[in-house]
Amino acid sequence: MPAPTPLSFDRDIRPLFTGMDIAHMKKSMDLSSRDSVFRHADAIYQSVVSGHMPPASCGEPRWTADMCATFKQWQEQGGAP
Numbered sequence: 001m002p003a004p005t006p007l008s009f010d011r012d013i014r015p016l017f018t019g020m021d022i023a024h025m026k027k028s029m030d031l032s033s034r035d036s037v038f039r040h041a042d043a044i045y046q047s048v049v050s051g052h053m054p055p056a057s058c059g060e061p062r063w064t065a066d067m068c069a070t071f072k073q074w075q076e077q078g079g080a081p
């Protein structure tokens with residue numbers, strides 16, 4: 001069996017974050033940067049899987065189970081750019 005194509009930050013992960021997400025989180029991390037997202041991946045995953053982020057009050061829908069699983073898989077694969 002051929003190895004599955006690894007998930008890529010630019011193709012699969014970066015589009016999960018909206019402009020609002022990036023702008024509001026800029027003080028603590030850069031959600032548009034692979035290195036920053038990979039460094040904070042555990043905290044980011046916890047925040048989206050729990051529904052704490054993005055905050056319900058900002059009007060964005062919470063991440064689906066698929067989005068959370070894609071993010072976790074990208075992290076576990078080593079965070080390809």
Ligand code: HEM
Nearest residue numbers: 017020021024025040043044047048053054055057058060
């Ligand atoms: C390490 C994980 C994170 C921490 C500790 C964190 C913390 C915070 C805090 C303290 C605020 C301001 C207070 C609030 O509105 O609740 C905030 C706002 C916000 N965060 Fe996060 N955040 C994290 C990850 C994320 C992620 C992954 C997203 C998007 C998927 C996100 C999207 C937002 C948005 C859109 C706001 C603005 C809400 C508004 O002003 O209406 N955050 N975050």
